[in-house]
Amino acid sequence: MLRASGRVPAYPLYLALAFCQALIFTMCFTVTSLYAVTEANLTPLQLVLVGTALEAGCFLLEVPTGVLADVYSRRLSVITGIAIIGVGFLIWGAAPLFVTIVLAQLVWALGYTFTSGATEAWVVDELGEERSAAVFLRAAQAGQLGSLLGIPLAVVLGLVALNLPVLLGGVLYLVLAAVLLWLMPERGFRPAPRGERESWAAMAGTLRGGLREVRRRPVLGVILSIAAIAGAASEAFDRFRDAHFIRDIGMPAAGGWEPVVWFGIISGTGLVLSLGVMEYLRRRMDLRHHRHAARALLVIDTGIAAAVVTFALAGSFAVALAAVLAGGVLRRVNTPLTAAWMNQGLSPSVRATVVSMRGQADALGQVTGGPLFGLLASAASMTTALAASGAVLLLTLPLYVMALRTPQERWRPEVSETSETAALPPP
Numbered sequence: 001m002l003r004a005s006g007r008v009p010a011y012p013l014y015l016a017l018a019f020c021q022a023l024i025f026t027m028c029f030t031v032t033s034l035y036a037v038t039e040a041n042l043t044p045l046q047l048v049l050v051g052t053a054l055e056a057g058c059f060l061l062e063v064p065t066g067v068l069a070d071v072y073s074r075r076l077s078v079i080t081g082i083a084i085i086g087v088g089f090l091i092w093g094a095a096p097l098f099v100t101i102v103l104a105q106l107v108w109a110l111g112y113t114f115t116s117g118a119t120e121a122w123v124v125d126e127l128g129e130e131r132s133a134a135v136f137l138r139a140a141q142a143g144q145l146g147s148l149l150g151i152p153l154a155v156v157l158g159l160v161a162l163n164l165p166v167l168l169g170g171v172l173y174l175v176l177a178a179v180l181l182w183l184m185p186e187r188g189f190r191p192a193p194r195g196e197r198e199s200w201a202a203m204a205g206t207l208r209g210g211l212r213e214v215r216r217r218p219v220l221g222v223i224l225s226i227a228a229i230a231g232a233a234s235e236a237f238d239r240f241r242d243a244h245f246i247r248d249i250g251m252p253a254a255g256g257w258e259p260v261v262w263f264g265i266i267s268g269t270g271l272v273l274s275l276g277v278m279e280y281l282r283r284r285m286d287l288r289h290h291r292h293a294a295r296a297l298l299v300i301d302t303g304i305a306a307a308v309v310t311f312a313l314a315g316s317f318a319v320a321l322a323a324v325l326a327g328g329v330l331r332r333v334n335t336p337l338t339a340a341w342m343n344q345g346l347s348p349s350v351r352a353t354v355v356s357m358r359g360q361a362d363a364l365g366q367v368t369g370g371p372l373f374g375l376l377a378s379a380a381s382m383t384t385a386l387a388a389s390g391a392v393l394l395l396t397l398p399l400y401v402m403a404l405r406t407p408q409e410r411w412r413p414e415v416s417e418t419s420e421t422a423a424l425p426p427p
Contacts, residue, residue: 008183008185009185010122010123010126010127010185011135013183013184013185014123014139015138015139016142017119017139017176017180018139018140018142018143019142019143019145019146020172020176021082021143021176022142022143022144022145022146022147022150023147023149023150023153024150024172025169026146026147026150026154026267027151027154027168027169028089028092028166028169028170030150030151030154030158030260030263030264030267031157031165031166031260032092032166033239033241033263034158034242034246034259034260035096035162035166036050036096036101036242037242037243037247038162038246038259039096039162040096040097040098040101041096042098042101043378044243044374044377044378044385045371045374045375045377046374047239047240047243047374048236048239048240048370048373048374049102049374050101050102050105051105051235051366051370052235052366052367052371053102053105053106053109054105054106054108054109055109055363055366055367055370057105057108057109057110057113058109058113058116058363059363059364059367061109061110061113073189074119074121074122074125074186074189075122075180075184075185077115077118078114078115078118078122078184079177079181079184080111080177081111081112081113081114081116081118082115082173082176082177082180083111083173083174083177084107084108084111084114085108085111085112085115086169086170086171086172086173086174087107087111087170088104088106088108088109088111088170089166089167089169089170089173090167090170091103091107091170092104092105092170093166093167093170094163094167096163120136122189123135123136125186125188125189125190126185126186126187126188128188144275147271148271148272151264151268151271152264152268153165154264155260155264158260159258159260159261219402219403219406222399222402222403223342223358224361225361225396225399226396226399226400227359227361227362227365228361228364228365229365229395229396229399230362230365230393230396231361231362231363231364231365231366231369232368232372232389232392233365233369233389233390233393234331234366234389235366235373235389236308236369236370236377236385236386236388236389237311237327237386237389239373239374240373240377240382240386241324242259242263244311244320244383244386245259245262245317245320246259247382248381248382248383249314249316249320250317251317252317266321266324266325266328270324270325270332271332273329274328274333277329277333278333278336281296281333281337290406291403291404293337293341294341294400294404295404297337297338297341298397298400298404300334300337301334301393301394301397301400302394302397303326303327303330304327304330304331304390304393305390305391305393306390307323307324307326307327308327308387308390309386309387309390309391310322310323311323311324311386312382312383312386312387312390313383313387342358373385373388373389376388
């Protein structure tokens with residue numbers, strides 16, 4: 001194995017990696033849905049099957065790829081994953097065909113699972129647990145800056161050819177992997193003991209332990225059920241958004257802008273609005289009590305459902321745009337609030353298990369729900385499928401009500417409310 005030169009410390013390298021990955025990823029994904037709709041002319045069912053291939057690949061490959069990071073090298077796992085992601089994007093942009101895009105999604109999923117968890121583990125190995133928490137926050141900010149720059153790049157390149165940002169992104173991922181192969185250090189890695197390595201047997205044991213915990217504390221089943229429903233409902237919006245704009249609503253003729261310009265504006269505006277809303281909530285919300293988080297998430301999911309239905313039934317571009325921006329902002333806000341709520345209700349002994357199970361529940365919901373909405377769109381219309389997905393998301397609301405009725409002492413039975421609150425810093 002080629003050793004790193006060690007010239008670049010781990011901290012600045014990780015920030016640069018977060019920035020570059022976000023920039024390249026955003027540059028590619030700003031145009032991929034538009035590429036699938038206008039160049040590949042995918043049907044509604046094919047659009048959701050593309051997403052199903054991605055989620056199924058991630059679901060099945062997460063464990064075997066984790067072995068490399070646990071047993072051999074975090075660094076090698078990250079570099080391998082980034083290179084494979086680059087190959088996936090090159091396949092994606094090579095030809096506007098359904099089979100090519102599905103193959104690209106599977107390759108991309110393989111690459112993603114090599115980096116998933118390995119990057120964070122590498123940071124903790126190199127910088128230590130105490131320092132890594134602050135580094136993750138800085139990296140998130142670097143990634144947001146990269147995303148903001150990636151959107152206009154996607155628009156400029158997409159005006160030349162829609163597959164150009166995707167192909168360039170694939171090349172840049174390969175270049176990034178080569179640079180990391182030379183510069184990325186690995187001084188803190190110690191192979192995991194055999195009993196702690198990720199494997200199918202270990203995953204089965206973890207799953208059994210998690211299921212026992214869910215039976216012991218039914219409120220955890222509420223979290224998993226919400227994740228599965230939200231995952232299933234999200235697929236229609238994710239796969240039909242661009243197609244519904246182009247085929248059903250129509251893009252405005254004002255200014256003579258190409259669709260790629262409009263979608264770049266939508267993505268950039270949504271990202272900026274999300275940053276502002278999240279900062280406002282961070283300063284205003286007190287998440288030390290689980291009911292506060294559950295109440296906020298109930299309102300957010302209601303808003304997302306309303307935005308999706310409004311988008312589905314919109315009779316004008318302006319109404320559809322407002323609905324998409326509102327829904328996108330709420331979805332971005334939902335993610336960190338859900339993470340805070342879920343971890344607030346978990347004891348350290350079961351946190352990793354339930355967090356993993358929640359991710360699998362979300363993926364399972366997408367894999368099962370996506371094809372059903374695709375069939376509905378094929379049999380009826382994308383409008384019907386989108387409206388139905390908004391209605392499905394409303395099924396989470398009774399679950400939030402159940403959580404709201406759960407006393408704090410039952411939500412966190414291992415810790416008293418007083419001692420836990422005292423241990424938390426002020427919001």
